[in-house]
Amino acid sequence: MTEPRDLAFERLLEFVRDARGFDFTGYKRPSLMRRLQRRMESVGLETYDEYRTYLEGEPDEFVDLFNSILINVTAFFRDSEAWEFLGQEVIPQLLENAPRGSQLRLWSAGCSSGEEAYTMAMLFAHALGDDEFRNRIKIYATDVDEEALAQARQATYTQKQVSAVPPDLRERYFQPVDHGYVLRGELRRCVIFGRNDLLQDAPISRVDLLVSRNTLMYFEPDAQRRILSNFAFALKRRGFLMVGKAEALQSRTDLFEPFDLKRRVFVRNPGAELPMRERPAVPRLEPETDEVEGGSLTAAAFEQAPVAEVVVDPTGRVAALNHGARLMFGLKQEDLGRRLRDLELSYRPIDLPSSIEQTAAEGRAVRIPDVAWPSRNGDRSLDVQVSPLVSSSGEPLGVSVSFTDVTRFRGLQDDLETARRSLETAYEELQSTVEELETTNEELQSTNEELETTNEELQSTNEELETMNEELQSTNEELETMNDELRERTDEVLRTSAFLSSILANIHQAVIVVDRQLRVAAWSRPAADLWGLRADEAEGENFLNLDIGLPVGELRTAIRAVLTGDEPEDLVVHGHNRRGQPVVCTVSFTPLRTFRDDVEGAILVMSAEREDAAV
Numbered sequence: 001m002t003e004p005r006d007l008a009f010e011r012l013l014e015f016v017r018d019a020r021g022f023d024f025t026g027y028k029r030p031s032l033m034r035r036l037q038r039r040m041e042s043v044g045l046e047t048y049d050e051y052r053t054y055l056e057g058e059p060d061e062f063v064d065l066f067n068s069i070l071i072n073v074t075a076f077f078r079d080s081e082a083w084e085f086l087g088q089e090v091i092p093q094l095l096e097n098a099p100r101g102s103q104l105r106l107w108s109a110g111c112s113s114g115e116e117a118y119t120m121a122m123l124f125a126h127a128l129g130d131d132e133f134r135n136r137i138k139i140y141a142t143d144v145d146e147e148a149l150a151q152a153r154q155a156t157y158t159q160k161q162v163s164a165v166p167p168d169l170r171e172r173y174f175q176p177v178d179h180g181y182v183l184r185g186e187l188r189r190c191v192i193f194g195r196n197d198l199l200q201d202a203p204i205s206r207v208d209l210l211v212s213r214n215t216l217m218y219f220e221p222d223a224q225r226r227i228l229s230n231f232a233f234a235l236k237r238r239g240f241l242m243v244g245k246a247e248a249l250q251s252r253t254d255l256f257e258p259f260d261l262k263r264r265v266f267v268r269n270p271g272a273e274l275p276m277r278e279r280p281a282v283p284r285l286e287p288e289t290d291e292v293e294g295g296s297l298t299a300a301a302f303e304q305a306p307v308a309e310v311v312v313d314p315t316g317r318v319a320a321l322n323h324g325a326r327l328m329f330g331l332k333q334e335d336l337g338r339r340l341r342d343l344e345l346s347y348r349p350i351d352l353p354s355s356i357e358q359t360a361a362e363g364r365a366v367r368i369p370d371v372a373w374p375s376r377n378g379d380r381s382l383d384v385q386v387s388p389l390v391s392s393s394g395e396p397l398g399v400s401v402s403f404t405d406v407t408r409f410r411g412l413q414d415d416l417e418t419a420r421r422s423l424e425t426a427y428e429e430l431q432s433t434v435e436e437l438e439t440t441n442e443e444l445q446s447t448n449e450e451l452e453t454t455n456e457e458l459q460s461t462n463e464e465l466e467t468m469n470e471e472l473q474s475t476n477e478e479l480e481t482m483n484d485e486l487r488e489r490t491d492e493v494l495r496t497s498a499f500l501s502s503i504l505a506n507i508h509q510a511v512i513v514v515d516r517q518l519r520v521a522a523w524s525r526p527a528a529d530l531w532g533l534r535a536d537e538a539e540g541e542n543f544l545n546l547d548i549g550l551p552v553g554e555l556r557t558a559i560r561a562v563l564t565g566d567e568p569e570d571l572v573v574h575g576h577n578r579r580g581q582p583v584v585c586t587v588s589f590t591p592l593r594t595f596r597d598d599v600e601g602a603i604l605v606m607s608a609e610r611e612d613a614a615v
């Protein structure tokens with residue numbers, strides 16, 4: 001199941017290599033896969049094929065992909081023990097081996113954002129003193145990652161980044177700037193940064209000390225082998241190589257001898273046979289001084305000039321052709337002496353005879369820019385210049401026609417234009433982001449105001465509740481007071497009632513109290529004994545409706561009279577007591593008055609005697 005997945009992965013690497021010339025096929029697979037997975041996750045894709053299609057449609061994704069794969073972790077004096085060793089053992093040895101006053105060439109390969117190269121610079125400056133350092137040390141610092149190189153060229157670091165630099169060196173070689181530190185110019189100028197792909201580009205040559213830490217470890221053993229033989233080519237006899245503490249030279253131990261295994265410092269083995277390879281290409285950073293052999297210097301210079309050049313004499317015949325012209329237009333040595341108009345060159349890529357005429361007429365060089373030239377390597381763009389040639393005495397000798405290939409320059413111009421447009425787009429995006437931020441800010445402001453209002457409302461509601469609470473408390477207190485008063489009154493009433501009940505109970509005559517509606521309000525115990533009706537049966541009933549041994553109707557007039565405020569005479573009525581015995585009953589009537597002297601009812605007091613006893 002893993003096989004097809006790996007194939008898809010390899011296809012993806014090949015696609016990246018072919019589309020962008022960036023060859024990751026030499027990198028260790030597990031780490032490469034992890035980095036790629038992360039990238040795919042962040043764009044929401046699952047398979048390598050999907051991601052490849054995505055890359056085809058989104059060229060900008062390449063930048064993110066490279067950033068994700070090229071791990072730029074670095075630091076000043078990273079693994080300080082190794083740098084201490086370099087300062088104390090390797091640098092003195094190097095200086096001792098080198099002829100007095102000679103230049104030393106150092107190379108930091110995989111320099112990331114420059115900390116490694118600047119660490120070397122500080123150590124050498126410290127060992128040599130500023131003047132000698134400036135005159136003798138040249139540090140080449142290379143990486144494949146352009147963004148990291150751009151950072152390195154700035155030489156500006158944060159406080160945290162420079163905190164690893166020993167305080168005395170920091171004091172001496174860094175200047176504080178806004179939010180950090182910048183390396184002093186005299187040190188910065190001795191370091192030359194450039195892009196160099198360790199897998200594809202030629203190494204720097206004649207190097208005395210090569211530091212390449214924590215870079216080899218990203219490559220497969222095969223790729224490591226290739227890089228190490230390039231390093232061997234790069235180093236001078238007995239030149240030093242320092243790698244990272246986790247890195248070993250594995251199969252290439254024949255090319256290097258350990259100088260200190262623990263600190264991973266090696267010396268190029270002078271006896272080792274370097275594998276056959278082409279002479280190291282001219283390093284990109286610094287042109288090598290080639291010596292030209294044989295022939296006249298001028299003729300050789302003309303022949304090797306980087307632009308194609310043709311010389312035409314005053315009779316219109318080809319007087320000279322250089323290598324570039326032969327290569328570009330397929331001309332041959334035999335074409336020398338032929339009339340220009342007989343050659344294809346006279347009308348392709350431009351109409352040369354008319355430009356030559358114009359030059360002769362105006363006596364000055366004529367330039368024809370941006371001439372299209374289809375070649376085997378694709379469409380090229382040429383700048384053609386026709387210049388008059390005159391002798392020292394001012395006599396016309398002919399014209400020189402030069403064809404300068406400006407395709408790369410045009411490409412750069414296009415790139416510049418694209419970059420300018422991207423910058424504009426980025427600026428517009430920034431602008432719109434700023435506007436969005438402002439809107440968001442305003443919204444936040446208004447939300448904040450709303451919240452403040454709500455808060456105020458809550459505050460006032462709270463205050464209201466607090467007030468209500470206090471009001472309730474006070475009402476409660478009032479109620480409690482009233483309650484106390486009521487309780488006292490009730491006690492009083494109960495006492496009075498008990499007092500009255502006791503009086504009523506102790507009067508031997510029957511006492512009956514009726515209200516204004518003639519309802520029985522009080523019925524004393526002697527009344528109950530006399531008429532055989534209990535108080536609870538009598539009270540509340542209309543007195544005139546009571547079914548007792550007394551002819552109550554006979555009392556009606558007298559009761560009414562009492563209720564109107566009169567005081568009627570006592571009445572004597574005949575009736576029967578509870579045992580049915582005939583009795584003579586004397587009833588006296590008294591009004592029941594309120595404290596305001598209103599008549600509220602009538603008090604009837606009855607004394608009865610048995611009739612037979614009365615006879």
Ligand SMILES: C[S@@+](CC[C@H](N)C(=O)[O-])C[C@H]1O[C@@H](n2cnc3c(N)ncnc32)[C@H](O)[C@@H]1O
Pocket residue numbers: 070071072073074075078109110111112113116142143144145148196197198199212213214215218244
């Ligand atoms: C982990 S950093 C090491 C930085 C520094 N040498 C150190 O040890 O602190 C690895 C560096 O190797 C660079 N690199 C990766 N592939 C490379 C290649 N093919 N050629 C040159 N540099 C490469 C990366 O861009 C990165 O900056």
